[in-house]
Amino acid sequence: MPPVLTARGVCFYRDNQQVLSNVALDLHPGKITGVLGANGAGKSTLLSAIAGEIPVNKGSLKIDGQPIARMTMQTQSRLRAVLPQKSPLTFNLTVPDVIAMGAYPFPEVTPVELAQWIKAALEDCDVVSLQNKRYLELSGGEQQRVQLARVLVQIRACASRAGHAYLLLDEPTAALDPKHQHAVMQKLSSCARKDHIGILIIMHDINLAAQWCDRIALMKAGSIVAEGHPNDILNASRLYETYSLSMRVMPHPLNQDRMLVLTDT
């Protein structure tokens, strides 16, 4: 299946600094791509560019062959969903209110469909027990899972209308405990395959990425220094180049197909 989203030669400047330099990336439906790199490497900027928030100075970003630069925000919102790191919600909405917002790009959706999607999202993100609560009463991790549920509703709506879609996540597991970290990654993985979603995740947890991503892109100083299957590109020298930290890579003792990364301090 051809890639949903393609980036070629993407460059972006901010305050006369080059923040993105010749970035090339493909997002395939059904696959998770992890983007890893040190702070300031340009990961969030790349996500902003793909999300259509900032216009790139050079290069092309296309989805299904159509340039993103020529699409309205409304069109894009029916093809992709974005989950940023933090959500500054300070008003007293209920959990279902927040989750239902995922369907706003689709005002034509029927109440029955919407109810189904909300129910599925509540279960997928393990927030069924929170559905009668108000958003501000929840802990940071619970709020993160509710936002994820909202984004899942949007992505399911996109997939139901367009057949496939893409999902951009900026550190979605940052506030979650280990059990929920793996539960969320597992859910994203199955969602990607079932609904034909191309997922891009910015992550800091190298082992989580090594376990769950189908492809990994390592970023340094605005460009992608390596991209491919985790087992192929995760090695000590590349990781040192990316993070300036000594690491050791070895076969995962519990999961034969994947590698384990340990810091060597």
Add this chain to the structure above:
Amino acid sequence: MKQNSAHGLLLLLLSLAVAGSLSHGAYPISMRQLYAWVTSSPPGLDAISHNVLFNIRLPRVLLGILAGAALGVAGASMQALFRNPLAEPGLIGLSAGASLGAVAAIVLTPGGFFIIACAAFAGSLMSTYAAYLLGRISQSISGLILAGVALNAMLFSLVGLIILSADDAQLRDLTFWSMGSLAAANWPMIFLLGPLMLAGLIYLVSRWRVLNALLLGEREAQHLGFSLGSTRRGLIICVALTVGPLLAVTGGIGFVGLVMPHIVRMWRGADHRWVMPASALSGALGLTLADWLARCIIAPAEIPIGLITSLIGGPFFIWLLLKGRTG
């Protein structure tokens, strides 16, 4: 309480307030007479009662309903747009501009209701536009707040300068203008302003989705497909065209746009599908009651309505803060 029954309760309270306000006043009209008039049954109304009811009370009560609804809905919209529960229409320079226009008309021209109203409307539009332009330069929504604050300060000092050259009669006129009143209501005004304000109300209430999305932050609203520039423009223009003419004919009425959305959010949450119609209904209810008090406390004299809304709104707001729940 389900949403629809909560709306129903507000509507019922509003109807009771309207009935009370129509009958009570310097010239009392009994409820039985009112009922007879409404149902067109005998004995009907005598000539004076009919005149008072039809030409004075009814337009006034209608203006109160429209004004209260407009202020409530505009306040809720501003609070969502700025993601700040302390926002209200005055933040974008509406009241300051209207005051400047009105004061300039009172002091520098022969005056008269029509000239003052037009000047106030023009002033409110110009100052809102100036705040919008200034805010656009900084690109962020906090830029718009700062522009509004700066513009308000500047305009009010201009008002002060003009006041320096006012004589006693003019001073009295502009003091009462700034304290607000529904006394000037008449049918031509209702026919002129009514459709405009209703259109503005309907537009703002229909935007409940984008207002909800804005609560998540501007970035998230964008990801959900709402174009920030046109959303901001649309909301500000609509608020300016709905509240501007209102301020022009009533003078300054504060607190309704600030307090009503708060109460409504405290009651059943911040979802704008509930908040917008409820702010309209509760704003209408609040202002109708305030006007009733304004006319009746020291009848046949009147207390300016802006004074009532501040006298009640201020302490009420403090009580809300002390209870620890500001929406």
